[in-house]
Amino acid sequence: MISNLINRKIFTLLKVQYSNMLEYRVEIALWAISGIIPFFMLNIWTNNNLNESINISDVMLSRYFLCAFFVRQFSVVWVVFSFEEDSLMGKVSPYLIQPLNPFLRYFAQHLAEQITRFPFALIIAFFFFIFNTESIWIPNLGLLLLSIVSTFLSFLIQFLIQSIVACLCFWTEKASSIERLLFIPTLFLSGLLAPVVSFPAYVKSWIYLTPFPYLIDFPANLLSGNETNISGGLSMQILWIFILFPLFMKIWSEGTKKYTAMGS
Amino acid sequence: MNLRKYLKVYKKFLHTSLASELEYKTNILVDLITAILSLIGSIFLLSIFFQNNGYIGGWTFEQALIIQGIYTILNGITNTWFNPNLTEIVKHIREGTLDFVLIKPIDSQFFISLKKINPSGFLEIILGFFLLFFCIRINQINLNLSFLTQSLITISCSICILYSLWFFISTTTIWFVKTWNAIEVLRSFLYIGRFPLNSFSFSLRIFFSIFIPIAFITTIPSEVFLGLSQLWKILLEVIVTSVFLITSRKFWLFALKSYSSASS
Amino acid sequence: MVQNIIDVRNLSKSFDISSKEPGLKGTIKHFFRRQTKSLKVIKDISFEIKEGEIVGFLGANGAGKTTILKMLCGLIYPSEGSIVVAGYLPFRRKENFLKNITLIMGQKQQLIWDLPPIESFFLNASIYDLDKFEAKKRIKKLSEMLEIDEEVFIPVRKLSLGQRMKSELLAALIHEPNILFLDEPTLGLDINAQRNLRKFLQKYNKETNATICLTSHYMKDITSLCKRVICVHQGAISYDGKLDLLLKKLSPVKEILIVCRSEDDAIKLENFGFPVKNKIKNEITIKIENNYITSSLKTILNNFDIVDLYINEPPIDEIIGKVLNNKEYDI
Numbered sequence: 001m002i003s004n005l006i007n008r009k010i011f012t013l014l015k016v017q018y019s020n021m022l023e024y025r026v027e028i029a030l031w032a033i034s035g036i037i038p039f040f041m042l043n044i045w046t047n048n049n050l051n052e053s054i055n056i057s058d059v060m061l062s063r064y065f066l067c068a069f070f071v072r073q074f075s076v077v078w079v080v081f082s083f084e085e086d087s088l089m090g091k092v093s094p095y096l097i098q099p100l101n102p103f104l105r106y107f108a109q110h111l112a113e114q115i116t117r118f119p120f121a122l123i124i125a126f127f128f129f130i131f132n133t134e135s136i137w138i139p140n141l142g143l144l145l146l147s148i149v150s151t152f153l154s155f156l157i158q159f160l161i162q163s164i165v166a167c168l169c170f171w172t173e174k175a176s177s178i179e180r181l182l183f184i185p186t187l188f189l190s191g192l193l194a195p196v197v198s199f200p201a202y203v204k205s206w207i208y209l210t211p212f213p214y215l216i217d218f219p220a221n222l223l224s225g226n227e228t229n230i231s232g233g234l235s236m237q238i239l240w241i242f243i244l245f246p247l248f249m250k251i252w253s254e255g256t257k258k259y260t261a262m263g264s
Numbered sequence: 265m266n267l268r269k270y271l272k273v274y275k276k277f278l279h280t281s282l283a284s285e286l287e288y289k290t291n292i293l294v295d296l297i298t299a300i301l302s303l304i305g306s307i308f309l310l311s312i313f314f315q316n317n318g319y320i321g322g323w324t325f326e327q328a329l330i331i332q333g334i335y336t337i338l339n340g341i342t343n344t345w346f347n348p349n350l351t352e353i354v355k356h357i358r359e360g361t362l363d364f365v366l367i368k369p370i371d372s373q374f375f376i377s378l379k380k381i382n383p384s385g386f387l388e389i390i391l392g393f394f395l396l397f398f399c400i401r402i403n404q405i406n407l408n409l410s411f412l413t414q415s416l417i418t419i420s421c422s423i424c425i426l427y428s429l430w431f432f433i434s435t436t437t438i439w440f441v442k443t444w445n446a447i448e449v450l451r452s453f454l455y456i457g458r459f460p461l462n463s464f465s466f467s468l469r470i471f472f473s474i475f476i477p478i479a480f481i482t483t484i485p486s487e488v489f490l491g492l493s494q495l496w497k498i499l500l501e502v503i504v505t506s507v508f509l510i511t512s513r514k515f516w517l518f519a520l521k522s523y524s525s526a527s528s
Numbered sequence: 529m530v531q532n533i534i535d536v537r538n539l540s541k542s543f544d545i546s547s548k549e550p551g552l553k554g555t556i557k558h559f560f561r562r563q564t565k566s567l568k569v570i571k572d573i574s575f576e577i578k579e580g581e582i583v584g585f586l587g588a589n590g591a592g593k594t595t596i597l598k599m600l601c602g603l604i605y606p607s608e609g610s611i612v613v614a615g616y617l618p619f620r621r622k623e624n625f626l627k628n629i630t631l632i633m634g635q636k637q638q639l640i641w642d643l644p645p646i647e648s649f650f651l652n653a654s655i656y657d658l659d660k661f662e663a664k665k666r667i668k669k670l671s672e673m674l675e676i677d678e679e680v681f682i683p684v685r686k687l688s689l690g691q692r693m694k695s696e697l698l699a700a701l702i703h704e705p706n707i708l709f710l711d712e713p714t715l716g717l718d719i720n721a722q723r724n725l726r727k728f729l730q731k732y733n734k735e736t737n738a739t740i741c742l743t744s745h746y747m748k749d750i751t752s753l754c755k756r757v758i759c760v761h762q763g764a765i766s767y768d769g770k771l772d773l774l775l776k777k778l779s780p781v782k783e784i785l786i787v788c789r790s791e792d793d794a795i796k797l798e799n800f801g802f803p804v805k806n807k808i809k810n811e812i813t814i815k816i817e818n819n820y821i822t823s824s825l826k827t828i829l830n831n832f833d834i835v836d837l838y839i840n841e842p843p844i845d846e847i848i849g850k851v852l853n854n855k856e857y858d859i
Contacts, residue, residue, distance in 0.1 A: 030445035053316035188305035284642040364638040369626040
């Protein structure tokens with residue numbers, strides 16, 4: 001019964017946010033374009049035959065970067081920026097008196113944006129295949145489903161991390177600078193610019209303990225059919241969610257307590 | 265007399281925006297760490313490319329570091345001046361406070377492109393210079409007068425081109441209020457600037473010389489450092505820069521005209 | 529002789545409005561063939577304002593008040609007609625013209641949010657070419673007039689709306705402009721803050737003989753500041769003249785509430801021939817034209833046993849409301 005209620009709420013939220021997002025389609029298209037950095041990286045890799053040393057063929061590497069592009073497209077999170085703006089504009093108080101965690105609202109916003117973004121990402125992929133006809137492939141259904149799941153888990157991890165950072169808005173006015181700081185390791189260590197396989201050994205020894213390779217490298221490898229430890233990756237993703245979710249709930253309740261105590 | 269007034273006003277701009285930023289001290293600290301991590305990440309990525317190859321696009325690792333240094337300086341300048349002012353322009357137009365700027369007896373382009381400053385970008389500029397000096401050492405570059413003037417001219421030209429690009433996009437805000445995503449596209453294209461242009465495929469090189477003048481922004485200045493550049497290239501860069509500056513100025517005046525004959 | 533400081537002749541302004549069909553198809557169609565239609569928002573208006581006058585612009589939302597104000601300070605380019613302000617064409621935005629005017633918008637602010645107002649004052653002073661000594665002198669003088677002191681050292685984000693507005697005024701007046709354009713300056717202020725602002729404007733006008741043009745939705749602003757009003761209705765001027773005259777013309781009738789000794793008296797009075805608005809027991813309200821008030825009251829007092837009597841001025845908001853909705857009021 002309760003889950004039914006939540007479902008109905010989320011569904012309505014999604015519908016509202018989707019029509020809202022449709023209004024921003026030009027922005028979303030531009031945003032999709034701004035995510036093409038993986039293709040530039042691919043160009044460097046293949047043009048200089050860098051991939052020979054890491055034993056990945058041109059075709060597999062181009063599939064990897066295409067998948068990295070896709071995973072990134074569907075795991076972009078900007079909760080911090082939304083929440084910061086909302087709290088600066090004084091929208092948080094009205095959200096707090098509603099019987100709905102405001103982060104559920106942002107969650108719906110992100111999902112709706114991903115749906116709007118989907119066709120643009122497909123168009124970009126289409127152009128990619130025109131230039132790289134040899135890398136066309138049809139992923140097997142099981143792997144496709146698994147990679148969708150792991151992309152969603154990657155989105156969830158990033159959403160939780162950013163929500164935790166966003167909650168810091170209750171203590172400092174500008175939490176977005178912390179997010180920009182966190183973005184740097186995400187950018188360089190997640191596999192968006194170079195597959196984690198190519199990292200030097202001294203990095204590989206500890207990187208799999210951090211959440212970063214599970215954000216892009218793991219789902220992209222899964223989707224592109226590159227070699228990867230499926231059960232290990234998925235369980236690490238789930239483990240991180242289990243670590244982050246209680247942390248978020250804790251900091252959220254602390255934050256709202258502080259917020260209501262201040263009475264602003 | 266006029267120049268003195270502008271200098272005086274600029275001193276006030278510096279004073280007020282530094283004072284504003286210092287209201288958020290932790291923010292600055294976080295931004296400084298971000299700048300350092302970002303440079304480390306970029307060098308890390310470069311080292312991955314070079315770990316099994318001696319050359320990329322004909323450049324050695326030590327030479328590619330020069331480009332990285334110039335890119336870091338330019339990125340620091342972007343973060344110090346262009347980025348905060350663009351945010352300000354968007355705000356001016358969204359909130360309708362551009363009117364206050366226009367009725368002041370001062371050049372509006374001067375006002376809106378220099379009003380704000382973000383001190384945390386300074387560190388990036390300094391880091392970039394350190395990296396460059398380090399590169400001068402390891403590449404055994406002779407510091408003579410002609411090298412210094414050439415590098416000074418080309419780097420100032422890159423700054424001007426970069427400014428024009430940013431200002432051009434900022435100006436479009438007058439018609440399309442939301443230009444953030446266009447900026448993101450520009451940013452992701454400029455990202456290429458941190459690698460030697462020769463390391464990309466021919467078609468991409470053409471694209472980046474015509475649409476986004478990356479060649480003029482980082483490649484020509486770094487060629488000066490290696491003693492590869494010819495006089496005609498530097499002259500061409502000066503011409504391109506003046507075209508960019510004049511166009512961005514003309515475009516701003518045009519935008520103002522349409523601003524004052526539309527909107528209410 | 530008092531000079532015309534603002535001279536507007538046959539001024540018109542049209543905006544191009546582009547219309548777009550909804551949906552993706554409409555967007556594409558819109559992209560290739562823009563359908564624009566010209567909308568005339570200011571229609572052939574003329575007026576002049578003398579130095580030292582305080583003029584109120586009245587009109588409903590969207591009547592064109594703000595557009596007129598913006599054209600006067602050179603922010604909007606006129607489509608037709610001529611504007612001369614202090615001897616300049618405003619839209620050229622010459623430096624000496626800009627040093628002569630100021631614009632204050634109630635709902636927009638120019639102070640630097642994170643800093644004390646004093647920083648913004650000095651920034652503006654340097655933009656208007658004032659040296660430090662002069663700037664300090666003016667800040668001191670204006671802050672005395674505005675009755676603010678330590679507020680100027682507190683970051684703007686921590687000030688109340690009233691304090692912020694005062695600081696806005698100071699920032700906008702530091703170059704001692706001759707002409708002030710105020711767009712809804714009292715918006716959102718509480719009653720005391722509104723009154724202080726009006727008092728300040730009156731004093732400023734008296735001391736510097738500055739010309740003030742203002743728009744406001746608070747009638748109190750207009751009635752206590754402006755002798756002259758210009759009513760704008762759908763882009764045209766429907767009335768331009770003294771406020772008193774407008775009020776007299778618009779409310780030729782006064783309402784008088786009469787409390788009679790007994791209900792019988794009230795019934796008699798009801799049938800006496802005056803237009804009656806309503807009657808409750810022994811209290812009766814009648815309407816009498818302004819010209820006949822004294823003679824009618826004499827008649828009533830002589831013929832009836834009256835306990836008490838109130839003369840009600842019709843509320844000014846109601847009268848102005850009529851102006852805003854109607855077209856022509858020539859006097």
